[in-house]
Amino acid sequence: MSLYTQSVPVLIKYLDNLSKIVQKGAAFAEEKGIKAEDVLHYRLIADQQTLIYQVRAICNSSKAAVSRLGVEAPFVEDNEQTFDDLVKRIEHAIQLLEDVDAAIVDAAVDREVIMETRMGNFYFKTGQQYISEYAIPNFHFHMSTAYCILCAQGVQLGAMDYLNNVFTKHEP
Secondary structure (H helix, E strand, C coil): CCHHHHHHHHHHHHHHHHHHHHHHHHHHHHHHCCCHHHHHCCCCCCCCCCHHHHHHHHHHHHHHHHHCCCCCCCCCCCCCCCHHHHHHHHHHHHHHHHCCCHHHHHHCCCCCEEEEECCEEEEECCHHHHHHHHHHHHHHHHHHHHHHHHHHCCCCCCHHHHCCCCCCCCCC
C-alpha cells in the first residue's frame, strides 16, 4: 500500500468526522444555552489544552504530515475563536489534503524526515516511519482529546461519530 493511501485519505476521512463532531458540539451548546466560549475553552484537566487548540493541532498536524514529505503547504494563522471558525479551518485542511499530489507523498516513503520543532529536531529514518509512528498517532491523540472534551461536557457522541464512514456493511 502506498504512503499516500496510508495517510492522506485517512486524514481526510477523520477530518470530515471531526467537522461533524465539532458541529454537534456547537448544536449542543446552542440547545442547552451554554456559552460557546465555555465549550471551546474547556480543558479536561488544567495542564491540557482547549478544544480550540486540539482542532488547530489536528489541522496543523495534517498539513505538517504532507509538508514534511515534500508537499508545499501554506502557512495558516491560528486565530479561530468560534465553532464556525473551527469548521472552516477543518474544511481548509481537507481542501489542502485533497489537492495533494500522491506521487510527491509516495516518493518520500524511503526518504529520511527531519521534524523541526520548538523542542528540537527529531529524525525519522523514512517517510513511512514518520507517518506510521508519529504523524497518524499524533493526529489521533489530538482528535481523541477533542472528542473527549466534548463528551466530558455532555455532548452526545459515540464511537460511530469518531469512526464515521470507516466501516462498509457486509451482507453475506
